[in-house]
Amino acid sequence: MTRRLTYAEAAAELPDGVTESWLRRHIKKLPHSKLGRVVYFTDTDIERIDALFHHEPTAGPLAAVPAAAPAGQHPLSHLVPLPSRRSMRA
Known part of the structure; x- marks a missing residue:
């Protein structure tokens, strides 16, 4: 049987920082299901939300693998x- 999670339950399942109010504000962009006027989230919806909005740092101290610049070149x-x-206006 598929679990049906409310806003509060879905916020608890998602990583820290995701609140019920954030889910409500962004509902149009999020995968979800409706039964009449009742909105609910399935486990698959929760996984897709996490995948859509999860970003890993690619540089800096928190990066899993620091991005390396080619030898002899500036990183940027x-x-x-x-x-x-001006060229866009024409």
Whole structure:
């Protein structure tokens, strides 16, 4: 049998920082099910929400594997400037 979780139960299942009010505010972007006017979340919905909004750091002290720059290059050398706003107006 599939579990049906309320907002409060879903917030408790998700990582810290996800509150019931956050779920309510973002419901249009989140996977969920409705039965009449009652909104509920299944285990699959909870997994998809976590996958959609979970971001691992790619650089810095919390990164699992620090991003390495190619030898002899500056770490930001791959960045290019944005086009001029004047050229966008034409």
